[in-house]
Amino acid sequence: MNRLEKERNGEPLVVLSHSMGGQLIWDAVTWLLPRAEDMRDLQIDFWCAAASQVGFFEEAKLFAASNVSFAPSKPVPFPSDHLGI
Numbered sequence: 001m002n003r004l005e006k007e008r009n010g011e012p013l014v015v016l017s018h019s020m021g022g023q024l025i026w027d028a029v030t031w032l033l034p035r036a037e038d039m040r041d042l043q044i045d046f047w048c049a050a051a052s053q054v055g056f057f058e059e060a061k062l063f064a065a066s067n068v069s070f071a072p073s074k075p076v077p078f079p080s081d082h083l084g085i
Contacts, residue, residue: 003041012045012084022052023063029082031064045084 017025025047033039057063058075065076 013043015044015047017047017049017052019051022049022054023057025049026052026054026057026076027063027065029079030076033082034079040081043082043084047083 015025025044029044033042058066061067063076067076
């Protein structure tokens with residue numbers, strides 16, 4: 001059990017997002033968390049996004065981790081280190 005799991009007392013981390021919150025969470029798990037030393041162990045167990053435009057933002061290459069070559073065949077890799085499967 002890592003430090004963050006101990007702090008949560010074993011409770012799952014559930015994130016609910018709406019609208020622009022979905023884009024903020026996706027940016028966090030694909031770009032911010034992999035670069036934050038103290039958050040490398042953080043994993044969201046369940047994420048529910050409602051009315052978000054995550055797919056559109058990725059297609060438009062607007063995320064920090066997006067490949068700016070604008071090639072639809074090069075999406076942001078799935079952030080399995082930070083999102084439960």
